[in-house]
Amino acid sequence: MTxxxxxxxxxxxxxxxxxxxxxxxxxxxxxxxxxxxxAMLQGDYVQIAKGMIQAGLQIVGRMQEEAEQLEEAPKIVH
Incomplete structure (x- = not known):
């Protein structure tokens, strides 16, 4: 993966x-x-956007970790 x-x-x-x-x-x-x-954010909208993007990336990272853990879990065959 690149x-x-x-x-x-x-x-x-x-x-x-x-x-x-x-x-x-x-x-x-x-x-x-x-x-x-x-105007309400008094020009700090770029910082708010950065926080929104960072939060989204953290969620994606957690989702990927959870998916990897599911792939590694032993398969139960009945």
Whole structure:
């Protein structure tokens, strides 16, 4: 399995995206905040988006660990 580095970037339209660092492909995830939300967050929306993306990646990591544990579990044959 190849390892790709991911980066969080702010797009020219103000959206925040997750993409592979070594690729020009479409972003993996894009988060859009309304102007009202940006104003309410007083410009800290990029930090909020980073937290959202990091939480999502942690959940994916746990899901992968659980799937691997299920694959390693002994099979019961009746």
């Amino acid at each position: 390892t790709s580095f991911l980066e969080i970037i702010e797009l020219s339209d103000g959206d925040v995206a997750l993409q592979k660092a070594d690729s020009e492909d479409e972003q993996l995830v894009t988060i859009h905040f309304s102007d009202e939300a940006k």
